[in-house]
Amino acid sequence: MHLGESSMPYKSVSIEIPGPKQRVTPKQQQITVATELKETVPGNVDFTSITSAIFGGLAGLMTLSSCYILYLRYGANVATFVGFKKLPASPVAPVPVLVVYAAEDPAFQGAVVALVEFLQSYGGCSVAVDMWQQRKIAELGPMRWLAEKVKTAQRVLIVCPKSSLRSSRCPPNHTFPEPSIPASAPDLYPLILNMVAGHAKSSRDLAKFCVVQLSEEQDNRPRNLAPELRACRSFCLMKDLTKLCRSLHGKDQDAKISDLIFRPRIVYTEKCT
Structure with a gap:
């Protein structure tokens, strides 16, 4: 028996396979808005x-x-x-000054005492003089005492009289006791002359020593001064008292420029003594 085409029925089935879901990100749109700013300036500005x-x-x-x-x-x-x-002004350190003088008559000694007291009281100086330190001179000796004072002093004043004053003696005044000449004065004056001669080669060291002449006018004749003192700077009292006081304070290294400009000036006259 021959069989022909199969008469069995076929059933077709369609199957849908879901694919992966795709995420879609929405795009952000940028919108540019142009605004026009207007600033009004008031018209009533002066x-x-x-x-x-x-x-x-x-x-x-x-x-x-x-x-x-x-x-x-x-x-x-x-x-x-x-x-x-x-x-009162702020305290200022006094300038150390050494005073050495020649041993002359009581009148000259009184002038030296007046000069020393003026510098100590009104000149802003700390004065070292033999008449105030007799005990110290007796302990150390004139030479050692003088060497120490010259080393620590900023200025050394050598007071010498004018030659014309040596011949003219003033009449004695019995109203006030005449000052006596210390015993160390004749020894200190030759010693200070030797020290000045030892510093003659150095102008910087020689600038410490100054000659003070107690006369009305400065004697510029070299023969009236000791040879050791002719190279030193010389002052004449009372004429050069202001210059002398300025010279004593000329080495102030701590002074400010504003102090030099605005500091009141001090004028020294004969009435101060």
Whole structure:
């Protein structure tokens, strides 16, 4: 028996296979919005007043600065003139000064005492002189005492009389006791001359020594001075008293520029002594 085509029925089935889900990210859109800003300037602004105010402020500042500078320079004198009391100035270290003098007559000795007391009381100096340190001289000896004082002193004043004064003797004044000449004076004067001669080769060391002549006019004739003192700077009292006091304070290294500009000047006259 021959079989033909199969008569069995076929059933077709369709199957859907789901694929992977794809995530879609939404794109952000940037929107640019242009805005127009308008600034309104008021029409009633007075630029002249603003300029005047600026220049007025600058002028006031300059006036205040000028008044402050004038106060620093002349304020103390004006305040004293009005009636205010002047406060004491800040203490300043006194200048160490050594005074050596020739052994002359009591009149010359009295002039030396007046000079030493003036420098100690009014000249801002710490004076070392033999008449005030007799006990120390007796302990150390004249030569050692003089060497130590010359080393520590900033200035060494060598007081010598004028030759014309040696011949003219003043009449004795019995109202006040005449000052006596210390016994160390004849020894110290030759020693200081030898020290000056030893420093003659160095101008820096020789600048420490100054000659003070107690006469009305400075004697420029070299023969009237000791040969050792002719190279030293010389002052004549009372004529050069102001120059002498300025010279004694000329080595102040700690002085500020502002102090030198605004510091009140001190004028020395014969009335101070």
